[in-house]
Amino acid sequence: MLQTVPALALLAFLIAALDRIGTVPAILALFLYSLLPIVRNTESGLAGVPRSLKDAALALGLDRGATLRLIELPLAARTMLAGIKTAAVISIGTATIAAFVGAGGYGERIVAGLAVNDHVLLLAGAVPAAAMAIAAEGVFSALDRLLLPPGPGDHRASRAG
Numbered sequence: 001m002l003q004t005v006p007a008l009a010l011l012a013f014l015i016a017a018l019d020r021i022g023t024v025p026a027i028l029a030l031f032l033y034s035l036l037p038i039v040r041n042t043e044s045g046l047a048g049v050p051r052s053l054k055d056a057a058l059a060l061g062l063d064r065g066a067t068l069r070l071i072e073l074p075l076a077a078r079t080m081l082a083g084i085k086t087a088a089v090i091s092i093g094t095a096t097i098a099a100f101v102g103a104g105g106y107g108e109r110i111v112a113g114l115a116v117n118d119h120v121l122l123l124a125g126a127v128p129a130a131a132m133a134i135a136a137e138g139v140f141s142a143l144d145r146l147l148l149p150p151g152p153g154d155h156r157a158s159r160a161g
Helices: 007-018 023-047 051-059 064-101 106-116 119-147 156-160
Strands: none
Touching: 007 023, 007 064, 023 064, 051 064, 064 106, 064 119, 106 119
């Protein structure tokens, strides 16, 4: 439901609820927006683990915690990381809006550039914010390649040998 509320409206609600402007409502709003992709992908990844693998783990004597840690989380890791990556990129993009409530950041330059119709100042905020989002995407893609084993249909499996 939170994803349907526009970012600026959510900031307005949080300012009213917290009775303050600045970084606190901005960080809280970014946290709330980040929850959906992380929780949704975690649930989806864990739900995608075949029941037969869970049953086999229990048949081998693994308790529920060990099954989660040794079977389910490793198999769901790629989907979970995708949710974290989505949350990070969305947060970076949404953070620029926080300048409207005095939270600073690159959004301040964008807002100032809009106010005086200065394209150079506008781009001084927009370009680094976009670059940061692209860099975050690249970092998470690299983490995916480095930390997670190749999945089914992943071409890295054929290159590894």
